[in-house]
Amino acid sequence: MKYYYNLLSQPSRALYIFLKLNNIPVEYKDVNLLNGDHLTDEFREINRFQKVPCIVDDDGWKLAESIAILRYLMSKYKNIPDHFYPSEIRARAAVDEYLEWQHLNTRLGCAIYFQIKKKIGPFAAISENPNEGALPIFKFLMESTLEAIETLWLRGKKFLCSDEISFADIIAACEIEQPRMTGYDIFENRPKLKEWYERVRAATNPHYDEAHVIVNKIIARSQKAKL
Amino acid sequence: MKYYYNLLSQPSRALYIFLKLNNIPVEYKDVNLLNGDHLTDEFREINRFQKVPCIVDDDGWKLAESIAILRYLMSKYKNIPDHFYPSEIRARAAVDEYLEWQHLNTRLGCAIYFQIKKKIGPFAAISENPNEGALPIFKFLMESTLEAIETLWLRGKKFLCSDEISFADIIAACEIEQPRMTGYDIFENRPKLKEWYERVRAATNPHYDEAHVIVNKIIARSQKAKL
Numbered sequence: 001m002k003y004y005y006n007l008l009s010q011p012s013r014a015l016y017i018f019l020k021l022n023n024i025p026v027e028y029k030d031v032n033l034l035n036g037d038h039l040t041d042e043f044r045e046i047n048r049f050q051k052v053p054c055i056v057d058d059d060g061w062k063l064a065e066s067i068a069i070l071r072y073l074m075s076k077y078k079n080i081p082d083h084f085y086p087s088e089i090r091a092r093a094a095v096d097e098y099l100e101w102q103h104l105n106t107r108l109g110c111a112i113y114f115q116i117k118k119k120i121g122p123f124a125a126i127s128e129n130p131n132e133g134a135l136p137i138f139k140f141l142m143e144s145t146l147e148a149i150e151t152l153w154l155r156g157k158k159f160l161c162s163d164e165i166s167f168a169d170i171i172a173a174c175e176i177e178q179p180r181m182t183g184y185d186i187f188e189n190r191p192k193l194k195e196w197y198e199r200v201r202a203a204t205n206p207h208y209d210e211a212h213v214i215v216n217k218i219i220a221r222s223q224k225a226k227l
Numbered sequence: 228m229k230y231y232y233n234l235l236s237q238p239s240r241a242l243y244i245f246l247k248l249n250n251i252p253v254e255y256k257d258v259n260l261l262n263g264d265h266l267t268d269e270f271r272e273i274n275r276f277q278k279v280p281c282i283v284d285d286d287g288w289k290l291a292e293s294i295a296i297l298r299y300l301m302s303k304y305k306n307i308p309d310h311f312y313p314s315e316i317r318a319r320a321a322v323d324e325y326l327e328w329q330h331l332n333t334r335l336g337c338a339i340y341f342q343i344k345k346k347i348g349p350f351a352a353i354s355e356n357p358n359e360g361a362l363p364i365f366k367f368l369m370e371s372t373l374e375a376i377e378t379l380w381l382r383g384k385k386f387l388c389s390d391e392i393s394f395a396d397i398i399a400a401c402e403i404e405q406p407r408m409t410g411y412d413i414f415e416n417r418p419k420l421k422e423w424y425e426r427v428r429a430a431t432n433p434h435y436d437e438a439h440v441i442v443n444k445i446i447a448r449s450q451k452a453k454l
Binding site: 049066076090093101103141 | 298302316319328334375379
């Protein structure tokens with residue numbers, strides 16, 4: 001199986017960590033997004049949506065969308081620890097609840113805030129008037145999301161969906177790195193978020209830090225710029 | 228099991244149609260969104276995110292997020308036809324691929340365009356300068372999504388993920404009703420989208436039309452306003 005990814009993409013990093021952590025036998029294919037290698041006719045044959053991450057299985061069967069890929073891997077490889085995506089129906093539903101919720105909350109809030117602030121990607125044009133219109137709305141959405149993780153998702157649990165780590169935690173941690181790259185301190189006044197984040201890193205390292213080498217350089221630079 | 232919903236909410240309508248079509252025994256609880264009944268302390272006990280749709284099972288167990296609820300229902304009720312959410316892993320992955328993709332495409336594009344145009348909901352503030360900034364970006368996103376459905380998802384298939392209807396089709400059809408309520412003609416120059424839409428309605432009626440009585444009144448009014 002071939003895994004197409006780039007470590008600048010949050011869901012690419014989440015699946016990369018998951019694949020490494022579980023020793024899933026894939027061929028890693030880094031797609032240079034900054035060069036536009038995902039926008040070529042050649043790559044359109046690999047993923048009709050021209051995005052990463054995506055997979056091509058040994059017989060040529062293709063799949064896009066990180067969470068759809070996670071579910072496929074859980075069905076295909078029977079030796080992956082169950083807690084990453086539980087088989088018991090209510091435990092699974094609890095993980096599904098976060099995996100659905102995050103798209104228009106964690107992902108939308110953190111990713112679009114990042115794009116507007118950094119003037120990168122399809123929502124960069126919003127940044128023309130950064131103090132009016134859309135930016136405050138997306139900042140509010142991002143902060144509401146971080147508050148919901150702090151006060152609702154992490155209430156009485158070590159991880160987002162139970163006391164054990166699941167794919168929900170990995171994908172959430174990778175998403176909240178985005179605003180950190182703009183110099184925004186996501187952990188200020190959010191002690192549970194910070195403790196949970198360190199728990200996710202500890203449970204997935206050295207792969208978590210390996211997937212975030214470039215991201216961490218950008219975070220360090222943005223913190224230096226603020227001093 | 229109690230089903231909390233409101234027919235102004237797209238995912239509420241999708242699950243409503245699915246529940247009726249499959250005779251799933253639930254108690255229907257209409258939550259008046261226009262009155263703010265979802266924002267009460269009482270409703271917070273039912274869904275901590277204060278949104279519809281959501282369910283409370285007989286023993287008090289709660290679940291939010293329409294697609295998480297769909298998966299739970301498929302696991303709990305063994306007599307629902309398999310094609311709605313297939314058990315074979317690649318057929319399921321094909322449905323999962325759409326169910327993941329739609330959040331930041333069909334749903335985001337159609338819902339935010341609707342909110343900005345109608346000045347309703349959390350993104351209404353963007354409408355202050357409707358001709359600049361965010362509106363053209365969301366219009367572009369909505370139109371790209373409709374094009375992707377026309378040219379990629381519906382290529383060589385009767386429904387989005389195969390030749391049989393799945394939950395992906397129901398949730399997609401309910402989402403694309405949103406721009407129709409602003410007077411935007413989603414079917415112009417998109418013949419496959421129109422044929423597919425009529426196929427979804429035919430496969431789910433009378434429940435589809437029953438769930439869209441209010442929506443259809445708003446669409447009729449917006450078309451009249453354009454003449």
